[in-house]
Amino acid sequence: MAELANYLDDQVAAELRRELESHLAHCRTCQALYDSVRKTLTIITDSRSFEIPESVSARILEKIMSKVRQDRRRRRPKKSDHSGKRR
Amino acid sequence: MTCAPLLASLFSRVLNSLAIGLKVIWAKSLPLKGEPLSFLPVVELGETFGPFIFFQEKLGFIPNLFRAQTLLPRVIEAEARIAESVLLRESALSRRQKECLLLAVAAANQNAYCVTAHWQMLHSLGMAERQLRQVTIDHRRAGLPEADVALLDFALKMTQQPTWVSREDVEGLRKLGLNDEPILEAVLVAGLADFLCALSSGLGVAPDFRPKRIVSARKSVSQGPDTRAASRVRSHTHEKSMPYLRALDVGVDGFPPFAFFRERFGFVPNIFRAQTLRPDVLEAEAEAIRTVLLTDDVLSRVQKEYILLVVSAANLNTYCLAVHCEILQGLGVPEDKSDQIAMDHYQAGLSGADCALLDFALKLNQRPAEVALGDIDGLRRHGFTDEQILESVVMTALTSYLNTLQMGLGVSPDFEPRRVFGDEAWSVPQKKIQPPRLTGPQMVNLSSTRASLIDGTQVPMGAVAPGQDADAHLVARVKEGNVNAYEELVRRHHGRIYRTLIGITGNPEDAEDGTQDTFLKVFEHIGRFRGDSTFATWLTRVAINEGLDRLRERKKLDRIDDSPQDDEEFRPRQVQAWDDNPEQLYSKSQMRELVEQALMKLPSMYRLAVMLRDIEQLSTEEAAAALGVGISNLKSRLLRGRLMLREALAPHFLRERRKRTSSV
Numbered sequence: 123m124a125e126l127a128n129y130l131d132d133q134v135a136a137e138l139r140r141e142l143e144s145h146l147a148h149c150r151t152c153q154a155l156y157d158s159v160r161k162t163l164t165i166i167t168d169s170r171s172f173e174i175p176e177s178v179s180a181r182i183l184e185k186i187m188s189k190v191r192q193d194r195r196r197r198r199p200k201k202s203d204h205s206g207k208r209r
Numbered sequence: 210m211t212c213a214p215l216l217a218s219l220f221s222r223v224l225n226s227l228a229i230g231l232k233v234i235w236a237k238s239l240p241l242k243g244e245p246l247s248f249l250p251v252v253e254l255g256e257t258f259g260p261f262i263f264f265q266e267k268l269g270f271i272p273n274l275f276r277a278q279t280l281l282p283r284v285i286e287a288e289a290r291i292a293e294s295v296l297l298r299e300s301a302l303s304r305r306q307k308e309c310l311l312l313a314v315a316a317a318n319q320n321a322y323c324v325t326a327h328w329q330m331l332h333s334l335g336m337a338e339r340q341l342r343q344v345t346i347d348h349r350r351a352g353l354p355e356a357d358v359a360l361l362d363f364a365l366k367m368t369q370q371p372t373w374v375s376r377e378d379v380e381g382l383r384k385l386g387l388n389d390e391p392i393l394e395a396v397l398v399a400g401l402a403d404f405l406c407a408l409s410s411g412l413g414v415a416p417d418f419r420p421k422r423i424v425s426a427r428k429s430v431s432q433g434p435d436t437r438a439a440s441r442v443r444s445h446t447h448e449k450s451m452p453y454l455r456a457l458d459v460g461v462d463g464f465p466p467f468a469f470f471r472e473r474f475g476f477v478p479n480i481f482r483a484q485t486l487r488p489d490v491l492e493a494e495a496e497a498i499r500t501v502l503l504t505d506d507v508l509s510r511v512q513k514e515y516i517l518l519v520v521s522a523a524n525l526n527t528y529c530l531a532v533h534c535e536i537l538q539g540l541g542v543p544e545d546k547s548d549q550i551a552m553d554h555y556q557a558g559l560s561g562a563d564c565a566l567l568d569f570a571l572k573l574n575q576r577p578a579e580v581a582l583g584d585i586d587g588l589r590r591h592g593f594t595d596e597q598i599l600e601s602v603v604m605t606a607l608t609s610y611l612n613t614l615q616m617g618l619g620v621s622p623d624f625e626p627r628r629v630f631g632d633e634a635w636s637v638p639q640k641k642i643q644p645p646r647l648t649g650p651q652m653v654n655l656s657s658t659r660a661s662l663i664d665g666t667q668v669p670m671g672a673v674a675p676g677q678d679a680d681a682h683l684v685a686r687v688k689e690g691n692v693n694a695y696e697e698l699v700r701r702h703h704g705r706i707y708r709t710l711i712g713i714t715g716n717p718e719d720a721e722d723g724t725q726d727t728f729l730k731v732f733e734h735i736g737r738f739r740g741d742s743t744f745a746t747w748l749t750r751v752a753i754n755e756g757l758d759r760l761r762e763r764k765k766l767d768r769i770d771d772s773p774q775d776d777e778e779f780r781p782r783q784v785q786a787w788d789d790n791p792e793q794l795y796s797k798s799q800m801r802e803l804v805e806q807a808l809m810k811l812p813s814m815y816r817l818a819v820m821l822r823d824i825e826q827l828s829t830e831e832a833a834a835a836l837g838v839g840i841s842n843l844k845s846r847l848l849r850g851r852l853m854l855r856e857a858l859a860p861h862f863l864r865e866r867r868k869r870t871s872s873v
Contacts, residue, residue, distance in 0.1 A: 162855040169804040
């Protein structure tokens with residue numbers, strides 16, 4: 123079980139897949155559980171959960187950029203240690 | 210529900226396998242003239258180098274695997290002795306039986322180098338191509354004698370599902386008329402197979418012969434996991450018990466390998482006491498321990514023990530973990546530190562170079578097929594010499610050998626187990642190992658990453674090759690003072706940062722303010738971003754810290770008792786079938802609301818893992834780097850989070866539900 127649960131999303135050898143599929147074919151409980159986890163993943167991925175509302179998005183963008191520009195006008199922005207000296 | 214741990218492991222494995230699909234592996238092609246033999250350079254050792262003469266005599270050629278290690282001749286010598294005593298010497302199992310075991314394990318590990326080598330050996334021992342192919346595909350249909358099939362079953366179980374090996378497996382072999390000598394040999398050969406596979410993957414060795422195509426369609430190697438088996442795992446890891454095989458009473462003083470172990474370790478580890486039926490193997494192992502582990506001239510002794518520790522932990526090997534914690538203590542490393550390294554080496558205050566070394570060992574152990582020249586170059590950039598890299602590969606392989614042996618022999622711990630991998634192996638790390646201020650499920654543990662965040666250094670996990678960060682050119686322009694480029698970066702990422710902050714704070718206002726502050730901080734410090742990870746990963750980490758600070762202000766971090774702590778809590782309880790098309794049961798907005806509600810019920814450490822991985826679709830490495838945790842830690846959180854989410858959603862999507870609603 124070295125390839126056990128906490129190594130989710132690891133590569134799994136093809137024969138293991140076969141092995142599990144053959145187990146799933148016989149075990150109704152595992153089948154139901156497996157099927158529902160798979161569906162859960164699809165549901166979460168497709169849900170567009172916590173999508174940022176349009177109005178919030180515009181507001182955030184505007185606030186950030188106005189502060190950044192203001193800041194830049196006030197003093198030159200901190201540049202990277204490398205490019206700063208060249209200028 | 211007793212088989213829950215099993216089911217969880219089953220899920221993750223099936224989910225993983227779905228993502229990967231059936232893979233046909235072709236070995237790297239034979240090296241053309243002038244092409245490198247492996248990732249590392251080779252030096253000329255001359256025709257008189259003992260092990261090479263030995264291989265030439267015994268095998269008729271010198272395998273590339275050993276030619277690839279000429280930077281450290283002492284290592285080749287140790288390996289040759291192991292190979293001689295375990296594989297080549299006349300013993301209870303025939304050479305052909307042993308090669309069959311090696312071939313089957315190599316095929317199960319999808320290791321093209323080893324498949325090719327053992328295929329060729331068996332071929333020269335007279336085995337037909339058709340039968341050889343069948344051994345790699347399904348040994349039960351390869352026309353082998355019953356006892357040989359059982360030995361292959363046993364070897365595959367040891368290497369593929371080691372924690373499931375039990376006394377009953379050994380009893381089963383005895384019933385077929387096998388006595389303890391051949392069984393011990395099967396264990397040793399399985400260990401050797403794992404050793405050779407790790408070695409060849411880590412060194413990227415080119416095959417000696419025309420490579421064989423591996424299409425593995427192996428059937429279940431055990432009777433199929435069941436409840437009884439699940440309880441066995443627990444007893445296997447929790448209880449002290451006698452080893453499975455008979456051992457001879459060998460006095461320590463009269464037997465040089467034991468005297469050696471006692472002198473160097475202060476005791477004779479049980480793993481060696483369990484092999485007294487083969488004193489010659491013990492001598493070879495003692496020699497390997499002496500020349501590979503106990504030397505200090507290439508990697509330090511402590512670095513090598515660290516490798517043993519993390520790889521054993523990854524293999525859930527309680528025994529080896531306990532031994533090496535103890536040994537490290539003798540070397541001046543406190544227990545707590547060893548525990549922390551075993552759990553998550555990034556949280557253990559190790560140097561960046563040592564972390565990279567352990568990352569490499571773990572990758573070689575967990576995902577050997579993915580090890581590439583880039584990993585070797587990565588270690589070189591951390592200042593490791595080629596000799597040190599070679600030694601790290603050998604250490605990882607040796608750990609794999611010892612882990613397999615221990616599981617196959619059922620050796621009981623010499624000390625109180627440091628970590629018992631039962632149920633918690635697939636849940637979160639033990640609490641006591643987490644820093645005190647940030648314990649409990651509400652927390653995302655980022656304490657040790659904060660300092661590095663501020664000065665712009667990133668953990669190498671999720672590190673990117675130059676040119677692979679889609680934001681790199683924008684970042685460069687921002688560094689030159691281009692504000693419009695920054696606006697583009699904000700546009701690209703603010704949605705994700707907002708969601709990440711909702712994931713942490715659970716509150717839209719906090720998320721909105723936090724998103725602004727995150728981008729302002731990042732702008733201010735962008736000169737310190739050096740591109741060790743992607744910009745997106747760095748940004749996410751800044752956001753996560755921002756979110757944690759906000760939580761802390763609200764003192765939400767003190768509330769640690771309102772979420773499931775107990776393993777029982779997230780074991781699947783709902784096992785009824787779901788509707789065939791759950792997405793049709795609700796409108797899109799209803800669906801979104803259900804998911805959001807379910808997500809908000811999760812403790813933030815799980816919620817965030819699921820959100821980063823399944824909603825933001827970050828890779829495992831990126832998500833781990835963003836959270837500042839190790840990959841295994843991320844995966845535990847993810848698995849648990851997904852299972853909890855499934856549990857929370859289940860009532861809405863059951864099959865009966867549609868029947869009920871349609872009949873109303």
